[in-house]
Amino acid sequence: MIVGQPEMPSELLDDYQVQDHLHEHHSPFGVRAVAILFIALTGGILCAQWVRGVRVESYVGSLQAPKTIITAKNDAIIQEVHVQEGQTVASGETILTLYDRSLEKNWKSKQQELVMLESELEQSKAKSEVELALRNKEIESEVFNAKLKSSQYLKEKYIHQITNLAWQDFLQDYDSLSSNGSAEDVFRSLVYESRLPDENRITAMLRQESARNSAEVFAARVKLCEDQMEELKAIQRKLPAQIRVAMGVEVIKNRLDRVKQELKQLESQRDALQLKAGRYGTVGIFANEKGDPVKKGTPIVELFDKEHPFLVVEVPSRKISLFDEGKAVKIMFSGNAKGKGTIQRISEQAIHKPGSTESVILVYVEPAGPLWPEFPMGTTVDVTLEK
Structure with a gap:
C-alpha cells in the first residue's frame, strides 16, 4: 500500500486483480488464432491451385x-x-x-396427243403414197410418149441424113466428070450434060439441101424429147418430198417429234418422283x-x-x-x-x-x-x- 493514499475497499481490489489476470492471458491467444487462420487460408488457396492443375476439362x-x-x-x-x-x-x-397430280395429268394428255398424231401421220403417209403412185404413173406415161416421139424423130433424122448423103455423092460425081480436060472426058461431059440439064442439077442440089435441113430439124426434135424426158425424171425424183409436204406429212411429223420430246421430259420428271438413295x-x-x-x-x-x-x-x-x-x-x-x-x-x-x-x-x-x-x-x- 502507498503511504498517504486511501486504502481501496477489499471488494474492489478483488475485481481489479481478476480483470488484470484475464488481460494477461487474452493477448497470446488472439495472436495464435490469427496465425492459425492465415495458415488455413494459405493452405486452401494452394489446395485450390493444385486441384485446378490436376482437373481435366x-x-x-x-x-x-x-x-x-x-x-x-x-x-x-x-x-x-x-x-x-x-x-x-x-x-x-x-x-x-x-x-x-398436275404432272400426271399433263403426261396422260401428251400420251393421247401422241397417239392422235401417230394416227394422223399414218393416214397422211397413206394418202401421199396413193398420190405419188398416181403422179408417177402420169409421169411414166409422158416419158413413154416422149420416148416414142424421139424414136420416130430419130428415124426421120436418119432417113434425111442418108438422102442428103446420096444427093451429095451424086453431085460430086457429076462435078468430077464435067471438069476432066481430055477429049474423051469432054465427050462424056457433053453426054452427061445432055443427060443432066441445069434445071435437073439445080433440083438435085435443092433436094440435097432439103434433106440436110430436114435431118437437122428432126435432130432438134430428138433433142427436145430427150430434154423433156430428163425434166420428167427430175420432177419424178422431187415428187415424193413435194407430195409429203402437200399432204402435211412433214408438218405432222414435226409436231409428233415435238410431242415426243415433251413426253420424254415429262417421263423424266415422273422418274424423278422415285426418290432413290x-x-x-x-x-x-x-x-x-x-x-x-x-x-x-x-x-x-x-x-x-x-x-x-x-x-x-x-x-x-x-x-x-x-x-x-x-x-x-x-x-x-x-x-x-x-x-x-x-x-x-x-x-x-x-x-x-x-x-x-x-x-x-x-x-x-x-x-x-x-x-x-x-x-x-x-x-x-x-x-x-x-x-
Missing part, C-alpha cells in the same frame, strides 16, 4: 456421319414410303415415291409421312454413312488455342464406353449461339484406335484432350 461433342439429304424434286404428295427408319439401303434403292447409308428420321404434301426442295429424310462416323465438338473460342490438328483426344460415350480420336479439322469461323455471349468454334474429330460403339446420330459425348 471436358468438351461436349456430337456424333455425326457423312449424310445424303433426300429432297423433293417437285411440289407433290408422298405416295409411298418403301423403307423404314434405321434400315440400311444400297445405292440406287428406292426410298419413297411422290405423286404430282444416291449412296450406301442408313435411313434417318422421316420429316414427313405418307400422304403429306411437300414443296420442291423440301428435305424429307437423311441417309447416314455410319461406317465413317466423326464428332463435331463445340469449343469456346477462348480455349481454341489448346486444340491442334492431329492431336489425340479421349472420348466418353454414353454408358461409360470409351473411345479415342484425332482432331481432323478446325473450323475457320466462330459461331455465335443464340442466348450466349461467348462464341464457339467447331472442331472435327475422326476415329482412332478401336472402333467406336454404335449410337444414334446426334448423340452427345464428352471429349477431353490427352496430356
Whole structure:
C-alpha cells in the first residue's frame, strides 16, 4: 500500500486483480488464432491451385456421319414410303415415291396427243403414197410418149441424113466428070450434060439441101424429147418430198417429234418422283409421312454413312488455342464406353449461339484406335484432350 493514499475497499481490489489476470492471458491467444487462420487460408488457396492443375476439362461433342439429304424434286404428295427408319439401303434403292397430280395429268394428255398424231401421220403417209403412185404413173406415161416421139424423130433424122448423103455423092460425081480436060472426058461431059440439064442439077442440089435441113430439124426434135424426158425424171425424183409436204406429212411429223420430246421430259420428271438413295447409308428420321404434301426442295429424310462416323465438338473460342490438328483426344460415350480420336479439322469461323455471349468454334474429330460403339446420330459425348 502507498503511504498517504486511501486504502481501496477489499471488494474492489478483488475485481481489479481478476480483470488484470484475464488481460494477461487474452493477448497470446488472439495472436495464435490469427496465425492459425492465415495458415488455413494459405493452405486452401494452394489446395485450390493444385486441384485446378490436376482437373481435366471436358468438351461436349456430337456424333455425326457423312449424310445424303433426300429432297423433293417437285411440289407433290408422298405416295409411298418403301423403307423404314434405321434400315440400311444400297445405292440406287428406292426410298419413297411422290405423286404430282398436275404432272400426271399433263403426261396422260401428251400420251393421247401422241397417239392422235401417230394416227394422223399414218393416214397422211397413206394418202401421199396413193398420190405419188398416181403422179408417177402420169409421169411414166409422158416419158413413154416422149420416148416414142424421139424414136420416130430419130428415124426421120436418119432417113434425111442418108438422102442428103446420096444427093451429095451424086453431085460430086457429076462435078468430077464435067471438069476432066481430055477429049474423051469432054465427050462424056457433053453426054452427061445432055443427060443432066441445069434445071435437073439445080433440083438435085435443092433436094440435097432439103434433106440436110430436114435431118437437122428432126435432130432438134430428138433433142427436145430427150430434154423433156430428163425434166420428167427430175420432177419424178422431187415428187415424193413435194407430195409429203402437200399432204402435211412433214408438218405432222414435226409436231409428233415435238410431242415426243415433251413426253420424254415429262417421263423424266415422273422418274424423278422415285426418290432413290444416291449412296450406301442408313435411313434417318422421316420429316414427313405418307400422304403429306411437300414443296420442291423440301428435305424429307437423311441417309447416314455410319461406317465413317466423326464428332463435331463445340469449343469456346477462348480455349481454341489448346486444340491442334492431329492431336489425340479421349472420348466418353454414353454408358461409360470409351473411345479415342484425332482432331481432323478446325473450323475457320466462330459461331455465335443464340442466348450466349461467348462464341464457339467447331472442331472435327475422326476415329482412332478401336472402333467406336454404335449410337444414334446426334448423340452427345464428352471429349477431353490427352496430356
